[in-house]
Amino acid sequence: MRIKNHPILGEFDKGRTVAFSYNGAPMTGCEGEPIAAALRANDVIIHRYTSKEHKPRGIFCAIGRCTDCVMIVNGKPNVRTCVTPLEEGMTVETQYGLLTQEEAEAKGAVL
Amino acid sequence: MRRVELAVVGAGPAGLSAAIEAARHGVEVVVFDENQRPGGQLFKQIHKFFGSKEHRARERGFRIGEDLLKEARELNVTVELETVVSGIYDGLELVVTKNDRVEHLRANAVVIATGASENMIPFPGWTLPGVIGAGAAQTMCNLHGVKPGKNILMVGSGNVGVVVGLQLIQAGCSLEAVIDASPRVGGYGVHAAKIARTGVPFHLRHTIKEVYGKDRVEGAVIVEVDEKWQPVPGSEKDLKVDTVCMAVGLSPMYQLSKIAGCETVEDPSRGGVVPICDEYGATTVPGIYVAGDVSGIEEASSAMIGGKIAGASAALKQGYLAQDVFEERYAAFRKSLEQLRQGQFGHGMKGKKITHTQEGIEVSESLLCRGFVDESEILRFPGIPSEEIRMRGLTPVIECTQNIPCDPCREACVKGCIRIGESITDLPSLSKEVQCTGCGMCVAACPGQAIFLLNQNYSDGEALVVLPYEFQPLPEAGDEGTACDRSGNPVGKAKVLKVQKAKTMDGTAVLSMIVPRELAMTARFFRPSGSEERRA
Ligand SMILES: Cc1cc2nc3c(=O)[nH]c(=O)nc-3n(C[C@H](O)[C@H](O)[C@H](O)COP(=O)(O)OP(=O)(O)OC[C@H]3O[C@@H](n4cnc5c(N)ncnc54)[C@H](O)[C@@H]3O)c2cc1C
Ligand code: SF4
Ligand code: SF4
Ligand code: FES
Numbered sequence: 001m002r003i004k005n006h007p008i009l010g011e012f013d014k015g016r017t018v019a020f021s022y023n024g025a026p027m028t029g030c031e032g033e034p035i036a037a038a039l040r041a042n043d044v045i046i047h048r049y050t051s052k053e054h055k056p057r058g059i060f061c062a063i064g065r066c067t068d069c070v071m072i073v074n075g076k077p078n079v080r081t082c083v084t085p086l087e088e089g090m091t092v093e094t095q096y097g098l099l100t101q102e103e104a105e106a107k108g109a110v111l
Numbered sequence: 112m113r114r115v116e117l118a119v120v121g122a123g124p125a126g127l128s129a130a131i132e133a134a135r136h137g138v139e140v141v142v143f144d145e146n147q148r149p150g151g152q153l154f155k156q157i158h159k160f161f162g163s164k165e166h167r168a169r170e171r172g173f174r175i176g177e178d179l180l181k182e183a184r185e186l187n188v189t190v191e192l193e194t195v196v197s198g199i200y201d202g203l204e205l206v207v208t209k210n211d212r213v214e215h216l217r218a219n220a221v222v223i224a225t226g227a228s229e230n231m232i233p234f235p236g237w238t239l240p241g242v243i244g245a246g247a248a249q250t251m252c253n254l255h256g257v258k259p260g261k262n263i264l265m266v267g268s269g270n271v272g273v274v275v276g277l278q279l280i281q282a283g284c285s286l287e288a289v290i291d292a293s294p295r296v297g298g299y300g301v302h303a304a305k306i307a308r309t310g311v312p313f314h315l316r317h318t319i320k321e322v323y324g325k326d327r328v329e330g331a332v333i334v335e336v337d338e339k340w341q342p343v344p345g346s347e348k349d350l351k352v353d354t355v356c357m358a359v360g361l362s363p364m365y366q367l368s369k370i371a372g373c374e375t376v377e378d379p380s381r382g383g384v385v386p387i388c389d390e391y392g393a394t395t396v397p398g399i400y401v402a403g404d405v406s407g408i409e410e411a412s413s414a415m416i417g418g419k420i421a422g423a424s425a426a427l428k429q430g431y432l433a434q435d436v437f438e439e440r441y442a443a444f445r446k447s448l449e450q451l452r453q454g455q456f457g458h459g460m461k462g463k464k465i466t467h468t469q470e471g472i473e474v475s476e477s478l479l480c481r482g483f484v485d486e487s488e489i490l491r492f493p494g495i496p497s498e499e500i501r502m503r504g505l506t507p508v509i510e511c512t513q514n515i516p517c518d519p520c521r522e523a524c525v526k527g528c529i530r531i532g533e534s535i536t537d538l539p540s541l542s543k544e545v546q547c548t549g550c551g552m553c554v555a556a557c558p559g560q561a562i563f564l565l566n567q568n569y570s571d572g573e574a575l576v577v578l579p580y581e582f583q584p585l586p587e588a589g590d591e592g593t594a595c596d597r598s599g600n601p602v603g604k605a606k607v608l609k610v611q612k613a614k615t616m617d618g619t620a621v622l623s624m625i626v627p628r629e630l631a632m633t634a635r636f637f638r639p640s641g642s643e644e645r646r647a
Pocket of ligand 4: 058059060061062063064065066067068069070080081082083
């Protein structure tokens with residue numbers, strides 16, 4: 001999904017490749033790019049499930065306004081991944097309401 | 112409490128221009144923006160701008176953004192990023208939040224240049240991951256270098272829809288269709304034509320019925336609507352897309368001005384609720400000015416001029432500018448703004464049906480309904496040379512058929528081959544006597560990519576067609592491929608003669624291809640062999 005050799009912009013000036021984890025699985029992205037961009041490049045587009053109706057949400061505005069893209073990052077929920085820069089070793093998890101999947105299952109939420 | 116002479120909210124083209132203008136006259140300026148990078152929408156805009164030289168036409172948005180930032184820096188304007196202005200209260204006191212820290216500061220004057228937010232229309236499935244705003248698509252591909260999806264449906268044929276549509280193709284995505292509930296393409300015809308000739312179908316009078324998929328977009332069903340905007344049963348089409356991109360309009364972000372106590376008014380011609388302001392950008396609260404999209408949706412060039420006017424007004428108010436100097440500058444800004452607001456897309460023209468150009472030429476129906484001028488219609492426009500001239504040697508063929516504020520083509524040709532009348536919105540026409548040298552500058556300069564060169568008598572039975580090309584991989588001399596017509600339909604064989612690239616062409620390659628002579632007025636796009644056929 002990464003754009004190579006853009007006809008107008010050429011090569012993108014991206015940070016070094018760093019490792020992070022997505023729901024426990026290893027992934028790589030470019031340091032400093034929004035977490036959401038790194039996820040999109042790895043074909044991950046579901047960021048969270050709503051608490052009541054359990055509906056999936058993904059990027060909508062990509063500029064930090066809509067909060068559709070919030071996830072649990074380094075254990076902290078409600079992080080807007082479209083405007084939060086990726087760092088080496090981050091743990092990124094799908095958010096279920098305000099919880100991780102494990103926590104949600106422990107509470108007996110219907111998944 | 113910190114005190115500033117001028118606080119500007121929003122570091123987009125309007126806010127930065129206001130800051131630069133005020134700082135130029137000696138005002139101490141601080142600009143706040145909630146983003147990590149300044150520039151507002153400008154850095155996502157990678158196409159060449161319309162207008163005149165004074166509006167920085169034929170320059171790409173992001174370069175203009177870079178220049179604005181440089182200018183602001185040189186004038187010691189402070190830009191505070193990741194800083195939200197959440198309120199403005201009596202006596203111009205601003206509430207500013209950065210990293211969860213709240214600060215209050217007092218300003219002598221405030222320019223609100225908060226821009227616009229994107230509209231959304233709900234439909235079944237609209238919250239599924241894969242339904243994104245056009246702004247998000249632009250941000251992903253032009254700022255972050257990641258495709259927002261593979262197969263994309265664009266909803267909305269206004270300038271945002273067609274511009275972002277082209278940018279998605281440039282990013283390597285497959286644009287499956289552009290739809291619009293309106294019976295006519297809303298954006299500039301030249302923008303629409305750029306994507307139509309790559310083979311993207313326009314479905315006007317169509318809306319989205321549903322987007323489906325388990326957990327993410329797997330497809331979209333579109334449906335035709337009748338005159339009363341009701342779905343026509345049985346007209347559904349199922350499009351296999353993984354992304355639906357919404358470009359259904361912008362709304363001014365007036366909320367902050369309202370908190371500040373500015374009176375607002377609902378004005379559909381400006382895009383919704385806007386703060387009431389006079390021609391200087393002054394709102395009903397003394398000391399508060401507005402500029403850019405927040406005061407009415409237009410585009411970046413007019414936002415910059417609006418910003419300058421607000422900046423000059425704020426400088427005048429604080430005594431940094433003499434009344435007569437102000438009047439002089441204001442008159443120049445006004446004139447420049449008025450130029451941009453002329454023509455068939457100008458102020459007060461929204462929703463009006465146009466049947467003839469300013470010159471009295473019947474408009475192209477095909478352009479409005481299908482996104483490209485049909486070959487049967489093109490000959491009546493003044494930029495098209497007669498067959499006699501086309502057979503005589505190389506000549507420009509200017510397929511620019513709407514009255515838009517734009518004239519880089521005239522500027523580009525040092526030979527004087529291209530003329531535009533008194534008004535900047537007049538259709539370009541050809542000078543009779545002058546000889547085209549084939550330098551290609553007009554082809555590359557035209558932000559509408561509407562200029563081609565043609566030698567219908569290149570050799571026995573062959574014609575030479577020269578066209579602008581902004582896609583990768585860039586073809587090379589000797590490559591063989593398919594010539595396509597204005598709708599992207601393959602019409603014959605083509606061979607690339609040469610591909611010109613020059614710094615002055617700023618990223619637009621000028622591709623010369625040889626086609627059978629009978630295709631001289633038909634072939635307007637080159638598709639390299641091996642690239643997938645969009646329309647089998
Ligand atoms: C997707 C999209 C595509 C577009 N394409 C084009 C195009 O191709 N050509 C064109 O000419 N125009 C285009 N436009 C229109 C565009 O809005 C204008 O061109 C131009 O950017 C308007 O300038 P502005 O300065 O008013 O607003 P903006 O450029 O939007 O800048 C406003 C800035 O204010 C900031 N802000 C808002 N509220 C606050 C607050 N409370 N505190 C701090 N900061 C705040 C915003 O984050 C933003 O950075 C497009 C718009 C969109 C959304
Ligand atoms: S190709 Fe060069 S000489 Fe010919 S019309 Fe264009 S700018 Fe003028
Ligand atoms: S032909 Fe001239 S007026 Fe028309 S879009 Fe191109 S540069 Fe602008
Ligand atoms: S996508 Fe809207 S806040 Fe991140």
